[in-house]
Amino acid sequence: MIIVLKPSATEEQITKFTNMLKESYDVKVNKWDGVQSTVLGLIGDTTKIDIEYIDAQDIVENVKRVQEPYKKANRKFHPDNTVIKINDNVTIGDGSLHIMAGPCSVESEEQIVQIAKDVKASGATLLRGGAFKPRTSPYAFQGLKAEGLDLLKTARRETGLPIVTEIMRASHIDMFENVDIIQVGARNMQNFELLKELGKIDKPILLKRGLSATIEEWLMSAEYIMAGGNDKVMLCERGIRTYETFTRNTLDISAIPIIKKLSHLPVIVDPSHASGKSWLVEPLAMAAVAAGADGLIIEVHNDPPHALSDGAQSLTPKQFDGVAKKVFGLKKAVDKLN
Amino acid sequence: MIIVLKPSATEEQITKFTNMLKESYDVKVNKWDGVQSTVLGLIGDTTKIDIEYIDAQDIVENVKRVQEPYKKANRKFHPDNTVIKINDNVTIGDGSLHIMAGPCSVESEEQIVQIAKDVKASGATLLRGGAFKPRTSPYAFQGLKAEGLDLLKTARRETGLPIVTEIMRASHIDMFENVDIIQVGARNMQNFELLKELGKIDKPILLKRGLSATIEEWLMSAEYIMAGGNDKVMLCERGIRTYETFTRNTLDISAIPIIKKLSHLPVIVDPSHASGKSWLVEPLAMAAVAAGADGLIIEVHNDPPHALSDGAQSLTPKQFDGVAKKVFGLKKAVDKLN
Amino acid sequence: MIIVLKPSATEEQITKFTNMLKESYDVKVNKWDGVQSTVLGLIGDTTKIDIEYIDAQDIVENVKRVQEPYKKANRKFHPDNTVIKINDNVTIGDGSLHIMAGPCSVESEEQIVQIAKDVKASGATLLRGGAFKPRTSPYAFQGLKAEGLDLLKTARRETGLPIVTEIMRASHIDMFENVDIIQVGARNMQNFELLKELGKIDKPILLKRGLSATIEEWLMSAEYIMAGGNDKVMLCERGIRTYETFTRNTLDISAIPIIKKLSHLPVIVDPSHASGKSWLVEPLAMAAVAAGADGLIIEVHNDPPHALSDGAQSLTPKQFDGVAKKVFGLKKAVDKLN
Amino acid sequence: MIIVLKPSATEEQITKFTNMLKESYDVKVNKWDGVQSTVLGLIGDTTKIDIEYIDAQDIVENVKRVQEPYKKANRKFHPDNTVIKINDNVTIGDGSLHIMAGPCSVESEEQIVQIAKDVKASGATLLRGGAFKPRTSPYAFQGLKAEGLDLLKTARRETGLPIVTEIMRASHIDMFENVDIIQVGARNMQNFELLKELGKIDKPILLKRGLSATIEEWLMSAEYIMAGGNDKVMLCERGIRTYETFTRNTLDISAIPIIKKLSHLPVIVDPSHASGKSWLVEPLAMAAVAAGADGLIIEVHNDPPHALSDGAQSLTPKQFDGVAKKVFGLKKAVDKLN
Known part of the structure; x- marks a missing residue:
């Protein structure tokens, strides 16, 4: 999951948000500073993270999943056809x-x-x-x-x-x-x-x-x-x-x-x-x-x-x-x- | 309800279809001959006629409702606002x-x-x-x-x-x-x-x-x-x-x-x-x-x-x-x- | 073309409208009286009639084409495939x-x-x-x-x-x-x-x-x-x-x-x-x-x-x-x- | 611009791609390694990068703009209303x-x-x-x-x-x-x-x-x-x-x-x-x-x-x-x- 933060986000807000992410979900958080905005990358199982919840944070501009939100129906985890x-x-x-x-x-x-x-x-x-x-x-x-x-x-x-x-x-x-x-x-x-x-x-x-x-x-x-x-x-x-x-x-x-x-x-x-x-x-x-x-x-x-x-x-x-x-x-x- | 018949419909088919309509539903049927096709007009309460059923008839080109298919929710039959x-x-x-x-x-x-x-x-x-x-x-x-x-x-x-x-x-x-x-x-x-x-x-x-x-x-x-x-x-x-x-x-x-x-x-x-x-x-x-x-x-x-x-x-x-x-x-x- | 008139249309308005249709376009007009509304059927070449123009008439509830509005591209008039x-x-x-x-x-x-x-x-x-x-x-x-x-x-x-x-x-x-x-x-x-x-x-x-x-x-x-x-x-x-x-x-x-x-x-x-x-x-x-x-x-x-x-x-x-x-x-x- | 790479991308392909990006456009490229995939972040003016071109690269899973692709019509660069x-x-x-x-x-x-x-x-x-x-x-x-x-x-x-x-x-x-x-x-x-x-x-x-x-x-x-x-x-x-x-x-x-x-x-x-x-x-x-x-x-x-x-x-x-x-x-x- 990639989270683009608003240009207005302060260092303090970003730290607080990052800590919340690490504590609430079993993920690592990578931070990358762009010219206009900071981007966070979440590593780990993000299937159970509610994307709308993240999107609702004051400092979040938008969010993008890298992984699909389904697991059991996903061919990545079950390569063989279901018969x-x-x-x-x-x-x-x-x-x-x-x-x-x-x-x-x-x-x-x-x-x-x-x-x-x-x-x-x-x-x-x-x-x-x-x-x-x-x-x-x-x-x-x-x-x-x-x-x-x-x-x-x-x-x-x-x-x-x-x-x-x-x-x-x-x-x-x-x-x-x-x-x-x-x-x-x-x-x-x-x-x-x-x-x-x-x-x-x-x-x-x-x-x-x-x-x-x-x-x-x-x-x-x-x-x-x-x-x-x-x-x-x-x-x-x-x-x-x-x-x-x-x-x-x-x-x-x-x-x-x-x-x-x-x-x-x-x-x-x-x-x-x-x-x-x-x-x-x-x-x-x-x-x-x-x-x-x-x-x-x-x-x-x-x-x-x-x-x-x-x-x-x-x-x-x-x-x-x-x-x-x-x-x-x-x-x-x-x-x-x- | 207006029913446009296919150009290929025979007189006999049209009569049979018209009789079926009159018997199955409490409606009158008007017939009108165009150059390319015959059109039937149904007079009466057509709310309960299944438009898809009519549309399925061999001799029917297409159908059009004149009345809305809802009655209790219809302002025509209940002019006053529901409060x-x-x-x-x-x-x-x-x-x-x-x-x-x-x-x-x-x-x-x-x-x-x-x-x-x-x-x-x-x-x-x-x-x-x-x-x-x-x-x-x-x-x-x-x-x-x-x-x-x-x-x-x-x-x-x-x-x-x-x-x-x-x-x-x-x-x-x-x-x-x-x-x-x-x-x-x-x-x-x-x-x-x-x-x-x-x-x-x-x-x-x-x-x-x-x-x-x-x-x-x-x-x-x-x-x-x-x-x-x-x-x-x-x-x-x-x-x-x-x-x-x-x-x-x-x-x-x-x-x-x-x-x-x-x-x-x-x-x-x-x-x-x-x-x-x-x-x-x-x-x-x-x-x-x-x-x-x-x-x-x-x-x-x-x-x-x-x-x-x-x-x-x-x-x-x-x-x-x-x-x-x-x-x-x-x-x-x-x-x-x- | 089939034209459904509003229930409020008067006999005089209908006659005036019918005459206009006959004069403006080379069509015959059939009239059919329903319980709630009157329906007009136009016979002849209706390709050149602007359906929106008809729809704009005060007494018109809605209009429906029986013929397609295209002729040269229409298989009905040119049954053979274009090669x-x-x-x-x-x-x-x-x-x-x-x-x-x-x-x-x-x-x-x-x-x-x-x-x-x-x-x-x-x-x-x-x-x-x-x-x-x-x-x-x-x-x-x-x-x-x-x-x-x-x-x-x-x-x-x-x-x-x-x-x-x-x-x-x-x-x-x-x-x-x-x-x-x-x-x-x-x-x-x-x-x-x-x-x-x-x-x-x-x-x-x-x-x-x-x-x-x-x-x-x-x-x-x-x-x-x-x-x-x-x-x-x-x-x-x-x-x-x-x-x-x-x-x-x-x-x-x-x-x-x-x-x-x-x-x-x-x-x-x-x-x-x-x-x-x-x-x-x-x-x-x-x-x-x-x-x-x-x-x-x-x-x-x-x-x-x-x-x-x-x-x-x-x-x-x-x-x-x-x-x-x-x-x-x-x-x-x-x-x-x- | 954020580019998610396919899990199959090799280190060599990623380096080659990164170099191409730096040379072709005036951008810096940040790399971040996730569990399943590597993500690249482009810093600089990405307005002129054709997103479809990036998306077409063999090693690219998908791409996301962080900046809007329009500049002159963009309020970010022209805060005052056009009058x-x-x-x-x-x-x-x-x-x-x-x-x-x-x-x-x-x-x-x-x-x-x-x-x-x-x-x-x-x-x-x-x-x-x-x-x-x-x-x-x-x-x-x-x-x-x-x-x-x-x-x-x-x-x-x-x-x-x-x-x-x-x-x-x-x-x-x-x-x-x-x-x-x-x-x-x-x-x-x-x-x-x-x-x-x-x-x-x-x-x-x-x-x-x-x-x-x-x-x-x-x-x-x-x-x-x-x-x-x-x-x-x-x-x-x-x-x-x-x-x-x-x-x-x-x-x-x-x-x-x-x-x-x-x-x-x-x-x-x-x-x-x-x-x-x-x-x-x-x-x-x-x-x-x-x-x-x-x-x-x-x-x-x-x-x-x-x-x-x-x-x-x-x-x-x-x-x-x-x-x-x-x-x-x-x-x-x-x-x-x-």
């Missing part, structure tokens, strides 16, 4: 490509079982489906809730596909015990109370990026879960909010290689929510695979125009089959080029 | 100006009581203070929790100031029973499970705007609370996320008159979080009052450099006294000009 | 992939000729290089100017590679006569005076997207050039400005398929400026090709640490060789999958 | 408040003269009006051009109000000789060729902030003009582009006190373009004055629904009279409070 085994067929983060496919909302047994069979036939290895739905409007369909979870399990029994579904509050964790991957939605990425509880269980978590979360904030949210003891975290890029309104969100394709460099956690991409338009799913899925994603999560609905949510961005099983073929074909080609 | 009485001295939304002041975090009895006395002496009519703190890092100070709530009540006993403090999960609601105003933080603005529970109680809610929430999404979150039966909602503008990094956030000053036009709910402005810099609090507070805010929420700390959080944006009691004087002076002048 | 022939070897937009490579700035004959030879050997078919440099600081290197143009021509003579270089003011057009593709930089995307002049010449234009330009604004800038008679326009996505600061800009990968759908113009992607980091160039270039780009423009420098500009994002010739191999390999694979 | 005298009645930056008012576009002699008289009667001290209009669409009205300039001069003769109008290309500078203040529009804020030419003349420049320009980039554009010798620069905040679509732009009210702190140049605020809605002009103008603006620029049109551009955000002369009264009243009150 998450879901079941005997599905292992995420080992260089293979997995597709999680299914409807935005679980609507009925018939619907979810049929879609599960269809997407499995096309190569999907996990089934996604929403039981609890976060909706902008209190008047919109909020999901089948507990019943939806049961229907997902039925579909899993019928197809063998592990299931991925979203949790919306900590008090539901018991209900999600039998789920294979628990998803945290974009709007809850900084619901720290939920993250803390998910840190206490031993279950893979799919952590979606917040609507306007920086990559560092996103990794800090992963750190919340990991700090509690659960290190099975996957990160899901699902588009960020920008000034461009043509798409629902802007897919931040760069996030894939950046996360791969900064962290050892797997990266999943959601081209459906990133674009909000079904015709954009294929090119964005292709781009994600070319950029190195470990998996995709894609909305598929047997009857998009009658989907109870997110119909505009859902593929039909037939469309999904086409996308899956191309995406797996591309993955094979990319692997050969590496 | 929220906190106690005999404090009524928000009646044209008066109130300042909620206090530390980011409650740290000790001595600290919170002294600050409460100081800010009261300067004209603040409510005491703010965090007991449960949402922090980006799991390693940062997370607040005194239940003990912090008790200390706030002690400060209230000593000064008579009603207290405002943030809730972070639905299961804590009982603990907040004795709080005067419950704050929902920016990161929880779309924690719909929390909003639903807050809709069931009879307690004023201060709903902060999400980091990248549109004004419509913010009003929809207010609608969540109001739809449950609790109509004592205040909206708090606290800066939005933009590309500009000089300030922590960008205060959206326009939000004040816009909310006043679209809604009947009171608007509070938080210049401390909007800027992240104590020297910006005064000019932003002045701007907010000139633009018509009903209140301000300002961070004050007896010793900002030693604050356990947000020190960089906290004012000392003395600085706050100066700001409060100017702000109340300005309010008087603005009232005379109106 | 731009640069020379006997290079044709852009015909389904092939072209790489424009070279240094940010032309620095010396030796430098530009050597880089040209290197990138040609790796498969680049065009040489890029800046002679006039738009720099944020007036104190930074501003390019070799006319001399730089001459050196580019020397490199073209030596290698046969056509040259791409940026123009910064209309009065320089004569100087650019012998250039193969004239580039308009992001900061000049809405320098309308420059666009108008470029519309008068018969020379391919590479139009970079503005830092915060919407896709529609970008296509309108292409329309400026095309309206003048020059229809040889290529669009270059180079990243947009968002709140994320890890990368210099955020590559909007969705822009590729969107432009392909809305327009018939070729799309080039610039992974160097989009990321600002050389290690991100490869994954972004791969993503761009997978998403359907017609070309890439990549910064290559023989000695990035000594580049006079943009060194941080430049590849060495050897690194470029690796990227080019993978990118062309990917293109072949993608073509087979289509 | 710009326009004529005997109008001096900007001396603590007084000036309003520049007038139509978006000059349309006819009758129009501009009448509006000039009206706004003068309401207290405006400068007349604004567009002769050359930057329009997103090539099919929209582009201004009366040279004729518009003449009409502005006629209005000046009739009223004595100095005139402010926008320039769009360097080759027009001669035509603008008789204009009192030359405006550079948001889309040309980084048209560096234009800025350089404006640096060579002795004429006040009103430099609008770019649509997504940071405060630092904006000050660097002012620096371009000042580096050429023209130090009569005023900065105009006119709203920035964000994800919020309710307003045309988001007024960055914080920019006023920030510019006042960082620079000595006057700040003007444009509430008309910032909001795009006439009913928002008053509250935003009030906020700007309360936050310390030196002036306002407001669009006024005798007949907004028939304005050839920007009608939606224009005030009628009567509305303007109301706004001006309140704004000057507020200014008086604010001055008393200071």
